[in-house]
Amino acid sequence: MQGASALQEILSKSNLPLSVFVVWEPVLAMDIRSPTSRTLARIWDGRAKQFWDKDRLIAIELNKAADSSGSNAVPERHVPRRGGLVWDAVAIFSAGKKWAGTMPHPDYLGGAVAAVTDDVRARLAEPDLKTR
């Protein structure tokens, strides 16, 4: 929850033309239903779309993208990843990247979100990232 508030704070201080996909997924045993309105309200930025991913499908796709080796190795910062699960994490993709067969490599993958806010702000502000 701290991570969601941290992300909202980043968005509040940025007027960049972003698309933000907020993926809520079950991590703890008590995560048996989609997030409540109160939880969703933590991310109130109009650039955000929110999803409930009970089968963690997006995390699986991201794991595939992040694990694939090659020259596009992802700079990864302490992302909680366990058993196909990714949570309290932010992935950033530059403009122009397409999701064809598999999700593209993120340009940045970091977490816990509250701990990497400076990194995320810096990455979002990179001119290369905005126009790449």
Added chain:
Amino acid sequence: MSVHSASIRRWRGAALLMVGALAAFLGYLRWPTKTPAGQSPLVLLSSQNLESFRHAFNAADDRTRVIAFFSPT
């Protein structure tokens, strides 16, 4: 009041409590959620509509995209 009827009342009270708790739990599970003003409604992802996520991701390829992962609790 006999011991027998007191026992029945206790069982009835316990049963009512359990039904109430079950109703509250089911209500919690089915309680509708709303996204903040200005956002589209919450999308419940499944393998059937995963494509819609991919489509939205690609449709926004003129700008930087952020995917964030959180637990609701």
